Amino acid sequence: MLQTIINAFKIADLRKKIIFTALILLIYRLGSAIPVPFLNTEVFGAIAGQGLIDPSQQNTFLAYLSMMTGEAFNYGTIFAMGITPYINSSIIMQLLTVAIPALERLKNEGEEGRKKIASITRYLTIGLGLLQSTAYYFYVRSRDFLATDINGEAFEGGWAVFQAAIIILCFTAGTALIMWLGEQINDKGVGNGISLILFAGIVARLPTTLTQLFSLSNGYLANGGPYWFLSPFAGLILLAMVAYIVFMDNGVRRIPVQYAKRVVGRKMYGGQSTHIPIKVNMSGVMPIIFASSILSLPPTIQMFLVNRIDEGSFWDSFFGVFAPTHWLYAIVYFLMIIGFAYFYASIQYNPVEMSNNIRKQSGTVPGIRPGEPTAQFMKKILNKITLLGALMISVVAIFPIIFSQTTTLVLDKLFSFPEGMNISLGGTSVIIVVGVALETVKQMESQMMMRHYRGFLD
Numbered sequence: 001m002l003q004t005i006i007n008a009f010k011i012a013d014l015r016k017k018i019i020f021t022a023l024i025l026l027i028y029r030l031g032s033a034i035p036v037p038f039l040n041t042e043v044f045g046a047i048a049g050q051g052l053i054d055p056s057q058q059n060t061f062l063a064y065l066s067m068m069t070g071e072a073f074n075y076g077t078i079f080a081m082g083i084t085p086y087i088n089s090s091i092i093m094q095l096l097t098v099a100i101p102a103l104e105r106l107k108n109e110g111e112e113g114r115k116k117i118a119s120i121t122r123y124l125t126i127g128l129g130l131l132q133s134t135a136y137y138f139y140v141r142s143r144d145f146l147a148t149d150i151n152g153e154a155f156e157g158g159w160a161v162f163q164a165a166i167i168i169l170c171f172t173a174g175t176a177l178i179m180w181l182g183e184q185i186n187d188k189g190v191g192n193g194i195s196l197i198l199f200a201g202i203v204a205r206l207p208t209t210l211t212q213l214f215s216l217s218n219g220y221l222a223n224g225g226p227y228w229f230l231s232p233f234a235g236l237i238l239l240a241m242v243a244y245i246v247f248m249d250n251g252v253r254r255i256p257v258q259y260a261k262r263v264v265g266r267k268m269y270g271g272q273s274t275h276i277p278i279k280v281n282m283s284g285v286m287p288i289i290f291a292s293s294i295l296s297l298p299p300t301i302q303m304f305l306v307n308r309i310d311e312g313s314f315w316d317s318f319f320g321v322f323a324p325t326h327w328l329y330a331i332v333y334f335l336m337i338i339g340f341a342y343f344y345a346s347i348q349y350n351p352v353e354m355s356n357n358i359r360k361q362s363g364t365v366p367g368i369r370p371g372e373p374t375a376q377f378m379k380k381i382l383n384k385i386t387l388l389g390a391l392m393i394s395v396v397a398i399f400p401i402i403f404s405q406t407t408t409l410v411l412d413k414l415f416s417f418p419e420g421m422n423i424s425l426g427g428t429s430v431i432i433v434v435g436v437a438l439e440t441v442k443q444m445e446s447q448m449m450m451r452h453y454r455g456f457l458d
Contacts, residue, residue: 008444014190018444021189024181025200031079031177032072032201036170038147038163039076039140067429070201076140078174081129083197086179087289089124093117094347122179129175133168140167190447191440199436202429237403238430241396245434248392251280253385255378259363278382281389282348285431287340288397291333292428298322330401334394341390342383351378396431 008014065073069082097103097117106113140146146163148154155163178197185193254275302319321328355375364370368377 004441004444004448008190008448011448014444014447017188017190021185021191021196024185024189024193025196028079028178028181028197028200029070029204031174032070032077032204034078036076036078036080036167038167040145040147067205068198068201070204072201073136076145078170079178080136081132081171081175081178082201083178083182083194085128085132085175086121086125086182086194089121089128091286091290092124093121098347125179126172126176129172130168133171133175136171137164137167191436191443195432195436195439198432202433205429241399241430242434245396245431246438248281248389248396249279249435249438251389252277253280253381254278255381256366257358257363258366259361276354278349278385279389280385281393282385283341283344283389283393284435285393285428286344287337287390288393288428288431290340290344291336291397294336295322295329295333330398333401334398337394337397338387338390341393342386345382345386349378349382351375351382354378393431397428 005018008018065082065084068084069080072082073080093103097107103117106116141164146154146167149159154160182193182197185191185196189196254277256273256275258273298319299322302322320326323329352375355371355378358364358374359370365374365377368374
């Protein structure tokens with residue numbers, strides 16, 4: 001990977017793209033440190049290390065947003081909403097494209113249709129960003145994180161409305177700016193802009209994560225035991241997880257295809273054997289994002305209703321199921337990942353369309369008749385690959401939860417130290433970081449190959 005980046009810097013055109021991408025990511029990180037007006041920055045600074053997210057809220061949608069934004073959400077900066085509204089709008093548009101015939105026709109119209117869908121996605125992003133910013137404002141106000149007047153009192157009347165409008169519009173404008181930065185990377189940089197922004201936000205949290213791991217080791221050591229090995233042990237597990245994700249991401253199922261020979265005039269075409277590559281993890285991290293987003297909504301609702309729920313009541317037990325410490329949470333999480341993996345794969349691949357394309361090009365799958373038998377064969381292969389890929393990413397998603405609970409039980413039973421390692425969201429982060437890094441390096445390699453390709457005239 002490092003050698004690929006070094007070789008890419010030797011090419012002037014590609015070097016400019018890499019530098020441009022780095023500058024865009026730098027702008028993103030700078031914006032993640034600029035606070036929004038009318039927020040009490042002194043309070044935010046006083047709770048540095050936790051921000052808006054306290055330990056009791058580690059599984060809420062707020063903690064999920066904090067992870068995806070590199071803690072910008074945690075400190076009320078202009079990029080606090082992150083790229084999440086754009087991701088959600090893209091997912092919604094993909095679902096609507098399948099459900100609404102008019103959008104499906106737009107998708108099949110070529111470049112112009114895709115531009116119209118992209119434009120609709122941008123407007124939807126602004127709408128979701130405005131809705132999310134409004135909810136964020138009310139949450140901040142409920143925790144008394146808003147700035148006060150010179151007398152130390154909260155703004156009232158028209159000034160309160162002005163304060164709310166400024167905060168909400170700043171957050172919404174930050175969402176639009178991040179979306180624009182991602183599109184600039186797509187047009188003039190290297191890699192996928194949205195993925196790289198997610199990558200930058202997650203990597204920015206690495207120092208905080210490492211500090212938490214080492215502080216846990218110090219805590220174990222202070223409680224009378226030589227537990228310093230826990231952080232290196234967690235580091236080894238992380239390296240093993242990275243290797244596993246690289247292996248999973250490079251896994252491909254090749255479906256052989258034989259093309260018949262055709263004589264056109266005095267020339268003969270076709271006759272070669274090739275294959276259709278289908279990635280084992282064809283849906284990437286999207287099933288995990290879908291599942292974690294849905295499962296984090298009940299704890300978030302509970303956070304707003306914490307003073308209205310009686311301990312031991314039905315609703316207290318209901319919301320308790322959605323805590324990562326509950327065994328049912330892991331089972332539901334696992335099943336939802338598999339379900340969303342099949343759903344996302346059905347959107348990406350159409351066996352009937354694949355079969356028709358092969359037949360139009362005078363191709364056949366060896367041993368399978370063209371037409372309906374080929375479509376059924378493709379469907380069978382896709383179902384098997386989707387299940388295998390879903391099981392593999394489920395291991396990455398579920399393992400941090402199991403590891404957190406196992407360390408909690410072991411340390412409590414053996415050493416009377418009840419605090420474990422809370423890395424329940426670590427699987428999603430690792431998959432995103434490794435997947436984006438591999439995707440960007442592959443794009444660099446393809447662009448270098450284009451610039452160093454030698455034709456038959458050389």
